[in-house]
Amino acid sequence: MLSKSTLLHLRLPFSYFLLPAYLFALGISPNLSEKNLLWSFLIIHFLLYPASNGYNSYFDKDQKSIGGLKNPPPVTRDLYYISILLDVLAIVLSLIYINSGFAILVFVYGLVSKAYSHPSIRLKKYPIAGWLTVVLFQGAFTFLMCYEGINALPFENLLHSKVVQSAALTSLLLCGSYPLTQVYQHEEDNLHGDRTMSILLGVKGTFYFALLFFSLAVACFVWYFQQFFSMQWAVIFLLFLIPVLIYFTVWFALVVKNTRKASHSLAMWQNFVAATCLNGFFVYFFIETSHILQL
Numbered sequence: 001m002l003s004k005s006t007l008l009h010l011r012l013p014f015s016y017f018l019l020p021a022y023l024f025a026l027g028i029s030p031n032l033s034e035k036n037l038l039w040s041f042l043i044i045h046f047l048l049y050p051a052s053n054g055y056n057s058y059f060d061k062d063q064k065s066i067g068g069l070k071n072p073p074p075v076t077r078d079l080y081y082i083s084i085l086l087d088v089l090a091i092v093l094s095l096i097y098i099n100s101g102f103a104i105l106v107f108v109y110g111l112v113s114k115a116y117s118h119p120s121i122r123l124k125k126y127p128i129a130g131w132l133t134v135v136l137f138q139g140a141f142t143f144l145m146c147y148e149g150i151n152a153l154p155f156e157n158l159l160h161s162k163v164v165q166s167a168a169l170t171s172l173l174l175c176g177s178y179p180l181t182q183v184y185q186h187e188e189d190n191l192h193g194d195r196t197m198s199i200l201l202g203v204k205g206t207f208y209f210a211l212l213f214f215s216l217a218v219a220c221f222v223w224y225f226q227q228f229f230s231m232q233w234a235v236i237f238l239l240f241l242i243p244v245l246i247y248f249t250v251w252f253a254l255v256v257k258n259t260r261k262a263s264h265s266l267a268m269w270q271n272f273v274a275a276t277c278l279n280g281f282f283v284y285f286f287i288e289t290s291h292i293l294q295l
Helices: 004-010 012-027 034-060 077-097 100-117 127-151 155-159 161-180 186-192 197-201 203-228 231-240 242-257 264-290
Strands: none
Touching: 004 034, 004 077, 012 034, 012 127, 012 161, 012 264, 034 077, 034 100, 034 127, 077 100, 100 127, 127 155, 127 161, 127 197, 155 161, 161 197, 161 203, 161 264, 186 197, 197 203, 203 231, 203 242, 231 242, 231 264, 242 264
């Protein structure tokens, strides 16, 4: 039976913040099936992500707020074993219900997440390497993994221009947003000897960095929708992002006046607003482009 501590450290609700990559992949998928949709969604969001969260928490042993947990309880040994079990289940179910290609991508994701946290490697303590790892693997790699899980096509299909560019855009979104998730953890990360990207940039520098990449990502998405769909979709995308821009602007103004406003609660609200707007857009995009409601 799962202890309360272990269940909390799996941080199941945190998968909501990572859902945009899956929904984006769904929106451009050509080979939909109910079985693949169900199993890829469950494997990624209820096994793979929680396994990564739990493994990370076990080795971090944070005493202050972390993503998805304001007051993390002490970790126990069973968290380690449960995180490994969830990883194994994710791989086995991928082989049984989808295909070996998806299982390989799930396996690689699990390995990288362990390298990010494990003390013998701990990519997390290196600002550039840690940032690039998250940007590439929670971004482009995760998009490709989701796309493969949804479509179950041969790997060469992942090299199509629209798929590659979509994966790159997913990483671009994370370039600026990921350091924002570290901005309230400077004290805790310093205690662990982890020099994160946000520590390297400083509190205000993290916000300028996020603004730079957010602007770049938005511009690239506008180009992408013009290139593969229509200008109308670019405009709709911009409209969905208005709440994100408003929240970020207000939060940034508060931080400029008082850096203590770079807090866990405000950072989690930023994540929630951004994830909700992106999830909403990609759901709408999927419904309209797939014409699923007309079937």
